[in-house]
Structures are given as structure tokens and as C-alpha cells.
Amino acid sequence: MDPRDVEYEPVSVKAVLAEMKDTAELLIDLSYSAVLHRSTDIAEEVLELEDRMDVLQLQARMSLLMAARTPDDAEALAPVLGVVGAAEKISDAAGDIAKIVLEDIGLPDAMRAALPEAVETVVRGTVAADSxxxxxxxxxxxMETETGVRVIAIRRQGDWITNPDHETTLEAGDVVLLRGLEEGIATVYETATGTAYEPPEISESTIEDLERAVDSIVLMKNMSELAVDLAYGAVLFDSEGVAEEVAELEAEVDALESRFEAWTLRAASRVEDPISLRGLMHLAGATEVISDAALEISEGVLRGMDTHPVVAAAVEESDEIIVRLTVGAGSPLANATLGDKMVRTETGMRVIAVRRPDGGEWVVSPGPATKLTPGDVIIAKGTRAAAEQLSELAGEPQDYHD
Incomplete structure (x- = not known):
């Protein structure tokens, strides 16, 4: 639908916000995958979804304007408009990343060598009639249990299903977007499409400054994605502590971008074709915009404004939910590391932050070596089924609200 054709109609703001969150996160995955695979097909899907986001943000803004009848309404809804605008910024940034491929702006192979370490593989395929x-x-x-691969979206006759669940039926002709490790991707892709999966070819760089620039941009990407996850968590749990971590991440991304620019300029004198570095500059700029958008999502919490219930409800209903759990004294997670219990592998949940007991410090982006203790608060992201498994491990019921 052309955004210019959108007219006001009553819509569920909660449903629109949930779809915007799902779409924004999907766009981040797809845009970087388009770069990794040099895939014009995936890049074009990004632009299709970007158009969909334009429609969603207009619907959300019109509904919110209709709902604001008093100064109190305006004050309560202002942070919601911030969340809408931030999701739109993420969408625009993803579109800019996709254009690196579509407009053949150029990107050194060193970038493609580094990205597989930063992202799970996302591929696009069409379900064959005899699949x-x-x-x-x-x-x-x-599929997810047997191969570790998840269908993150389906395009069917021009319409998107951005939150397929266990009841969703796959149909011949569906364009499916698959995410997972390459071993599982190869199996699922061939079963779905009837053709073999061909992983991207990559090569390493021998220019030290370029390697540093690439390492910086991969770190920027990881921090920006984490900032988006934490921002939605801050809104959902009305947590100023989590929102402050988002602000710290955004500041670190700004600092990394500055160092990235210096290393890229040094590398330009040593590469055969300096124009090939243009794509890196575009990628860094778009990644920095994503971290800025994360800060906008959590800005209301930072300013002490109450989270509007519609935003929390939308995050709850989105494709990948965010949960907060407390590690019980007798749970399997108590006094064990995330790696010991293979939390990511066994449950499919990604622990994005841990707060130590009694309002202690935050551990952001914990790794396999992070040890959990009784009373630790875990913020994690994943599917509802995965959240239930993690809840059983933690020995505490899932918590969606303070």
C-alpha cells in the first residue's frame, strides 16, 4: 500500500505497535543479511517491509492524535509517539543498509568475513509445491526443535505474516525468511525450496586498519541491537536502570563510530580501490541511527514519565517477547553459568541482561561464562514456548510487569 493512500480508520494501537516492533527487529536482521549474502532479493524484501512500516506509523500517529483530548492525554501519549518514531527510524536505517546492495555502493570482503560472527544466518526461499x-x-x-532454524516471517501473495506461530500453515508459493545456524539452514532451505543452499563466499583482509574498522562496525551493530532489546525491556518493566544502560550503549556506539571513521580513513590510503569503502561508511551511519532510535524508545522512562499501558501490552504481544525472571535459590540456574546450563541452546532464549540481587549492578549482554546467583534478575528475549522453558529453569513464574 502506498503511504499516501492511507486514510484514518479505527485500529488497535496495541496491535499496530506490536507489528511495528516485530517489523523493526526483522528489518535489522534482513538488512545485515542482505549485505552478508550480497542478496538483492533480501534487500528488496527490506524495502517492501520499509513501505509497510510507513503505513503502520501513519496509522499509529493518526490513532494517537484522535485519542489525545486533554493535556493529561497528551502527556501520557507523548512517549508512545516517541516509540512510533523510533521504530520508523530503525526502518529507515535498515532501508539505507539494504541500498548498499541494491545500489552496489561497495563493501570490502573483510566486512562479509566478520558479519557471520555477528549474526545468525537469515535466508529467503520460496516453498516448493512438492516440499x-x-x-x-x-x-x-x-522445524525449530529439530534443526534450530526458525521461520521469522512469511510473505504470502503480497501480505506479510511477521509473527508466525506453531499453528501457522506453510503453503506452496510462500516466501519464507529463515534464521538459524548455517548447518540447520542448509537442511531446511533444501527441504523448503528443493534446491541446495549456497553459503556466501568470504575472504579475510590483510590491512590492519581495515580489520580494526570492520571490528568496530560489528561491535557497533551488536551494541545497537542490544540497545533496542534493552529499550523495549525498559519500557515494558518501567525500569530506569535498564534505560540508563541503553543510554550508556548509545554513547559507546557514538564513540565507536568516531574510531571507525579514523581507521577507515587510514585504510583508504592502502586499499586498491578506496571507493569500495563507501559501503562501510553507509553501514556505520545507519547502525548509529539504530542506537539513537533505541535511546528514543527508552527516553520516556529516563525522564520519569510513566509507561503507557498500550506500549507494555504491545511488547507482550509481539513475536519475540521479553521476560523478567528471578533465579530461585533451589533452581538449576543458581550458582551455575549460562554456558553450564546451555540456556541459549536448550531453551532458545537470549539473556540480554542480568541484575545482581538487591538492586545491584547490571551485567549487560552476559556470555556463557556469566555466573548466576540466587536472587539475580534475568531479562531475556525469545518465543513464548522458550520463555516457559527458561521460567522452569529459573524456578520462578514469568514476570511481564513491575
Missing amino acids: AYAGETLAAVN
Whole structure:
């Protein structure tokens, strides 16, 4: 739909915000995957979704304007408009990343060598008529459990399904977006499409300054994505502590961009074709915009403004939910590391932050070596089924609100 054709109609703001969150996160995945695979197909899907986001943000803004009838309404809804605008910024940044591929701006192979370490593989394929998946629900094919690959979105006759669940049926002709490790991707892609999966070819750089620039941009990407996750968590749990971590991450991304620019300029004198570095500059700029957008999402919390219930409800209903759990004294997680219990592998949940007991310090982006203790508060992201598994491990019921 052309955004210029959108007219006001009553819509559920909660549903629109949930779809905007899902779409923004999907766009980040797809845009970097388009760069990694030099895939014009995936890049074009990004622009299609960017157009969809334009429509969603207009619908959300019109509904919010209609709802603001008093100064108190305006004060309560102002942070919601901030969340809408931030999701739109993420969408625009993802579109800019996709254009690196579509406009052949140029990107050194060193970038593609580094990205596989930073992202799970995302591929696009069309379900063949004779595929074993055609006509089956996601629950029936049990794809995620058996292969570790997840269908993150489906485009069917021009319409998007951005939150497919176990009841969603795959149909012949569906364009599916798959995310997971390459071993599983190869199996699922061939089963779905009937053709073999061909991983991207990569090569290493021998220019030290260029390697440093690439390392910086990969770190910027990881920090920006984490900032977005934490920002939604800050809004959901009305947590000023989490919002402050978002602000710290945004400041670090700014500092990394400055160092990235210096290393890229030094590398320009040593590469055969300096024009090939233009794509790196575009990628860094778009990544920095994503971190800025994360800060905008959490700005209301930082300013002491109460989170509007519609935003928390939208985050709850989105594709990948965010949960907060407390590690029980007798739980399997108590006094064990995340790696010991293989939390990511066994449950599919990604722990994005841990707060030590009694309002202690935050551990942002914990790794396999991070040890959990009784009373630790975990903020994690994943599917509802995965959240239930993690809840059982933690020995505490899931918590969506303060």
C-alpha cells in the first residue's frame, strides 16, 4: 500500500505497535543479511517491509492524535509517539543498509568475513509445491526443535505474516525468511525450496586498519541491537536502570563510530580501490541511527514519565517477547553459568541482561561464562514456548510487569 493512500480508520494501537516492533527487529536482521549474502532479493524484501512500516506509523500517529483530548492525554501519549518514531527510524536505517546492495555502493570482503560472527544466518526461499513443508503447520514440521532454524516471517501473495506461530500453515508459493545456524539452514532451505543452499563466499583482509574498522562496525551493530532489546525491556518493566544502560550503549556506539571513521580513513590510503569503502561508511551511519532510535524508545522512562499501558501490552504481544525472571535459590540456574546450563541452546532464549540481587549492578549482554546467583534478575528475549522453558529453569513464574 502506498503511504499516501492511507486514510484514518479505527485500529488497535496495541496491535499496530506490536507489528511495528516485530517489523523493526526483522528489518535489522534482513538488512545485515542482505549485505552478508550480497542478496538483492533480501534487500528488496527490506524495502517492501520499509513501505509497510510507513503505513503502520501513519496509522499509529493518526490513532494517537484522535485519542489525545486533554493535556493529561497528551502527556501520557507523548512517549508512545516517541516509540512510533523510533521504530520508523530503525526502518529507515535498515532501508539505507539494504541500498548498499541494491545500489552496489561497495563493501570490502573483510566486512562479509566478520558479519557471520555477528549474526545468525537469515535466508529467503520460496516453498516448493512438492516440499515436505507445504500444507503443514510449523508445529507439525517441528522445524525449530529439530534443526534450530526458525521461520521469522512469511510473505504470502503480497501480505506479510511477521509473527508466525506453531499453528501457522506453510503453503506452496510462500516466501519464507529463515534464521538459524548455517548447518540447520542448509537442511531446511533444501527441504523448503528443493534446491541446495549456497553459503556466501568470504575472504579475510590483510590491512590492519581495515580489520580494526570492520571490528568496530560489528561491535557497533551488536551494541545497537542490544540497545533496542534493552529499550523495549525498559519500557515494558518501567525500569530506569535498564534505560540508563541503553543510554550508556548509545554513547559507546557514538564513540565507536568516531574510531571507525579514523581507521577507515587510514585504510583508504592502502586499499586498491578506496571507493569500495563507501559501503562501510553507509553501514556505520545507519547502525548509529539504530542506537539513537533505541535511546528514543527508552527516553520516556529516563525522564520519569510513566509507561503507557498500550506500549507494555504491545511488547507482550509481539513475536519475540521479553521476560523478567528471578533465579530461585533451589533452581538449576543458581550458582551455575549460562554456558553450564546451555540456556541459549536448550531453551532458545537470549539473556540480554542480568541484575545482581538487591538492586545491584547490571551485567549487560552476559556470555556463557556469566555466573548466576540466587536472587539475580534475568531479562531475556525469545518465543513464548522458550520463555516457559527458561521460567522452569529459573524456578520462578514469568514476570511481564513491575
